[in-house]
Amino acid sequence: MSGTPTSGASLAARRGRHAGARLPGLALRRALLGGLALLTTLVGTGLMWHILSPGGITPLRGGILALFTLTFAWVAVGFWSSVAGFLLLLADRDPLTLARRPRVADERQLPITRRTVLAMPIHNESPEQVDAALSATAESLIATGEAHHFTLFVLSDTTDPAIAVAEARAMAALQRRLEGRLAVHYRRRADNAGRKAGNLAEFCRRWGAAFDFMVVLDADSRMDGETLLGLVRAMQARPGVALIQTVPLPVRQHTLFGRLAQFAASLYAPMLAAGQSAWQGDAANYWGHNAILRLRAFMDHAGLPPLPGRPPLGGEILSHDFVEAALLRRAGWEVQLETRLTGSFEEMPGNLLDYARRDRRWTQGNLQHLRLLAAPGLHGLSRLHFLLGATAFVSSLLWLAILLAGSLDAVLIARSEPAYFGHGEQLFPFWPRARPELIAALLAMTATLLLLPKLLGLLLALGRRAAGYGGRTRLCLSALLEGLAAILLAPIMMAFHSAFVVGVLTGTSVEWGAQVREGRRVPWREALRHTAPFALLGGLWIALVHWQVPMLVAWLAPVWVGLALSPLLVRLSGSRRAAAWLARRGLLRTPEPQAHAELLEERRDLAANDAAEADTPALRPPPPECPGEMPTQLLHREPR
Numbered sequence: 001m002s003g004t005p006t007s008g009a010s011l012a013a014r015r016g017r018h019a020g021a022r023l024p025g026l027a028l029r030r031a032l033l034g035g036l037a038l039l040t041t042l043v044g045t046g047l048m049w050h051i052l053s054p055g056g057i058t059p060l061r062g063g064i065l066a067l068f069t070l071t072f073a074w075v076a077v078g079f080w081s082s083v084a085g086f087l088l089l090l091a092d093r094d095p096l097t098l099a100r101r102p103r104v105a106d107e108r109q110l111p112i113t114r115r116t117v118l119a120m121p122i123h124n125e126s127p128e129q130v131d132a133a134l135s136a137t138a139e140s141l142i143a144t145g146e147a148h149h150f151t152l153f154v155l156s157d158t159t160d161p162a163i164a165v166a167e168a169r170a171m172a173a174l175q176r177r178l179e180g181r182l183a184v185h186y187r188r189r190a191d192n193a194g195r196k197a198g199n200l201a202e203f204c205r206r207w208g209a210a211f212d213f214m215v216v217l218d219a220d221s222r223m224d225g226e227t228l229l230g231l232v233r234a235m236q237a238r239p240g241v242a243l244i245q246t247v248p249l250p251v252r253q254h255t256l257f258g259r260l261a262q263f264a265a266s267l268y269a270p271m272l273a274a275g276q277s278a279w280q281g282d283a284a285n286y287w288g289h290n291a292i293l294r295l296r297a298f299m300d301h302a303g304l305p306p307l308p309g310r311p312p313l314g315g316e317i318l319s320h321d322f323v324e325a326a327l328l329r330r331a332g333w334e335v336q337l338e339t340r341l342t343g344s345f346e347e348m349p350g351n352l353l354d355y356a357r358r359d360r361r362w363t364q365g366n367l368q369h370l371r372l373l374a375a376p377g378l379h380g381l382s383r384l385h386f387l388l389g390a391t392a393f394v395s396s397l398l399w400l401a402i403l404l405a406g407s408l409d410a411v412l413i414a415r416s417e418p419a420y421f422g423h424g425e426q427l428f429p430f431w432p433r434a435r436p437e438l439i440a441a442l443l444a445m446t447a448t449l450l451l452l453p454k455l456l457g458l459l460l461a462l463g464r465r466a467a468g469y470g471g472r473t474r475l476c477l478s479a480l481l482e483g484l485a486a487i488l489l490a491p492i493m494m495a496f497h498s499a500f501v502v503g504v505l506t507g508t509s510v511e512w513g514a515q516v517r518e519g520r521r522v523p524w525r526e527a528l529r530h531t532a533p534f535a536l537l538g539g540l541w542i543a544l545v546h547w548q549v550p551m552l553v554a555w556l557a558p559v560w561v562g563l564a565l566s567p568l569l570v571r572l573s574g575s576r577r578a579a580a581w582l583a584r585r586g587l588l589r590t591p592e593p594q595a596h597a598e599l600l601e602e603r604r605d606l607a608a609n610d611a612a613e614a615d616t617p618a619l620r621p622p623p624p625e626c627p628g629e630m631p632t633q634l635l636h637r638e639p640r
Contacts, residue, residue, distance in 0.1 A: 023096055026281040030381075033080050033279045040076040040449070045069045047442040060412075064405045067398045074391045075449050078272070082453035085275030089460055095277035095339055104340045107233045112149045114212035116232050116292075121199040123157040123192055125219040126518070127170040130154070132602075133222050134174060134184075140225035140599050142181050147225075149232070151183045151211070153622075155199050157192035164188065172619040185622045196288070197304050197320035201630050204299050209628035211295055218289040221248065222599055224343025231292040234338065241282075242297035242333030243325060246344035247273040248290040251592055251600050254580075255350040255519035257573035259588040260485050262348075263478055266590040267469075268457040270339060277337040283329050283381035284337035288321035290344045294333070298324070301331040303632040307371060311509040312364045319365025322389055323372065326382035327633050343596060350519025351574030352489060353530055356496040363393045363500040364509065375635045396497030403559060407541065411548040454483060468591020478587045488569060491562035495534040521574040524567070531566035538563030 048068050052061040088095050094103050118137070122130055134152065141147045154171055158164045171186040178184050187203070194201060200216065208214070213235050215228060227246065234244055247269060253262040277284065302324040307314045317323055325335045349355040369386035372378075458479045462472055469475040542560040546553050553560075562569070572578065582588050593600050 023281045024098060026279075029279045029281070033077075033084065036080045037073065037076040040079070041069065041073040044072045044076075044442065044445055047438055047445070048072075051438050051442065058409075060405055060409055064402055064409065067402050067405070070391075071395050071398045071402070072446075074388065074395050075446075077388065079449040079453060081275035081279070082268075082272050082456060083275065084278050085271040085273065086453075086456040086460065088274045088278060089271055095274045096281065096336060098278075102340050104230050104234065104338075107237045108230065110233045110236055112146055112229065112232055112236070114149070114232060114236060115210070116150050116213040116215060116228075117207075117211040117295075118150060118152045118215050118217060118228075119155060119200065119203060120153070120217040120219065120221070121155045121157065121196045122167075122219045123196070123199075124160050124163055125158075125167075127163065127166040129518075130167070130219050131170040131174055133217075133220055135177070136222050136599050136601070137217070137225075137228075138174075138178055138182050138184075140223075141228055142178075142225070144225040144229055146229055147182045150228070151185065152178075153203065153207070154184070154186045155203050156186065156188035157195070157199050158188060159192060168619050175620055186619060187622045194304075194316060195318070195320075197317065197324075201303060204295065204630050205628060206625045207623070208295050208299050208626075208630070210623075210626035214293045214295050214298070216289050216291055216293065218346060220347035221290050222251070222345045223290060224596060224599055227341050227343035230341045231338070234341075235292055235294060238334070238336075240334050241336055242294045242301075242328045242331075243284075243286055243291060243335045244338045245284060245286055245291040245336070246341055247337070247339055248287075248344045248346040249592060250348045251345045251590075252347055252602075253350060253519065254576050255521075255573065256575045256578040256582075257352050257355065258348065258350040258519050259579045259582065260482050261355075263469075263588045263590055264482050264486070266592060267461055267479065267482075268454060271457050271460060272453070273337060273339045277339050280337060280381060282334035282336065283379045284325070284335045285385045286321040286325035286335065288319075290346065297328060297331070297333050299628055299630045301333070301633065302327045303630045305632045305635055307368060308636070312504045312507065313368055313371060317365070317368060319362060319369065319389070322366075322369055322382075322385055323635075326372070326375075326378050326385070329379045329382050330377045343599070345592070345596070345600065351522050352492065352570045353522050353527065353573075354520070356493065356530075359393070359493075359497065360500045363497065364504050366390045366393055367501070367504050372635060374637075376637050393497045394501055396494040397501045400494055400498045403556070404541070407545050407549075407552070407556070410552055411544065415548065451483075454479065465591055468589070468594060470586040470589040474586045474589065478589070481582075481587060487558055488562045488565065489573075491538075491559045492531065492534065492566045492569060494559075495538075495563065495566070519574060519576065521576070522570050524571060527567045527570040531570050534563050534566045538566075 045065065045068065048065055049057075052065060057065070085095070088098075091100075093100060097103055120130070120134065134154070138147075138152060141150060156164070156167060158167055168186070168188070171184070175184045175186075189199065189202065192199065204214075213232060215223070215231060217223070223246075231244055231246070235241060238244075249265050249269060250258070250262045253259050304317050304320055304323060306316055309315070329335050349358055366386075366389040370390050373383050373386055458476070461469060461475060466472045466475050469478060538560050542553060542556065542564075545556065579588075
């Protein structure tokens, strides 16, 4: 069975029957952000055109201008989203309704009347980590006194036999510990067809009809019990909404890179998310976990088809979450980003190399989305999500191309004789001159777009949450340290992303295995194998520039210094000793571990306690099935 795009009449009928929360002035918000981003892009592009125009716009300079326009527009959208988030948080306004009183406070009074499943798909994950994360979430939910409205399902796609045995043992112990307090079920598939999306779809077809809502958890997700109740109550109160995405913050990081990323997310992510929620409104995005879904809508409209052609750009849709959100919005259901519900957390790779490996998978998945830009019936913002998601990785290649093309243009100018007279009759000579005032203006504008959001996030924290970061002085020092680290690491990620994009476009596919979530120190040999080419190419590039245009070396320092030090920085990124040294001095501290201490505490005693139990029961089988259909949707235009 295949689903077809929903007609405009049926969309209007659905919106009439299922009203979501009122979103006043949503069209105006979108027009305002779009207009500001467009105006910013035009000003930046105009400055670049005037800088390049002396001597004429050659094909090389024309290419630089085109690439610059694309990347500058992407930066402008992020900048104005951050500014919007800053203003909303400063005024204590709900990003969706713009009301001063939080909407979730009103919804907190609603009694829970629906059945919700907590679904955690796993594939070759550490059983101990899965057990610890599930136990923390479950205990927090049980403490609310409302756990009887929930059921926990662990959906295993594990293919490693040794991990499967340990996994089943851990889940049996979890069932025993939570018996009588929260129902826990475990199902293991023989294969992982369709990966995570296929895993969840198989669950929906077998048990989905038994539940109203589904909260999707990753293997490293931890969610506060009150946050889970808030999501359920929000879905009950907003019958036209099919998906509500929370803002998961990284936690439990013990390496230098992990602590830097955890601090940056805590400081800046809530502000950016608030700005995004304000203009996305009823057409937000889905990040694949720490979100609640209305199961009937999801089953009816989010069945994924394979893309035509072979991998890497064809075959199974890898980054399924964006597409599922787009399909729900196409069917007339609202998709919202909820920023007022805190208590949503995740873990992340603890060093730069493992972080880049995760981005390698996302690069392929997001580039697949470019093939869906013309899919029939999609909302305009769904297409924009596809475009911005791909741009997040393609922009690195564009920036690299701009830097290389700009360096080449400077070298060509340095080696060429100035032409004072053009073709034909010319009375006066043409005196080429540099435009330092324009260059300074463009650099200042670019720095403002990149750095002002960080300053705004810092100002918000200084005003209200400084104590959670160790006080104002430590907060400012931590922000300075994170900013300097971001400057050093940005060129390395640019090089990684550029290589990933080129690899996908040239036909190299990636294996979609389990993530490396535990922080580790990268061995020198591994660091050199992956980053020595960046350091070598960066060194050759800057040596050529120094030979021909020495004054350009200082301007390019923020790029070539990071590339030259890339093996060392990758090695240091996984250092636990450096992270501990900073922690002892109160730097890179975040308020979340103190505010949610029980949820985020280490649970290393679970395995030992389970091993001490000689009568650990056998794993109980899943409950009887409640079958339902999940038809495959249509993502291409049918031939006439």
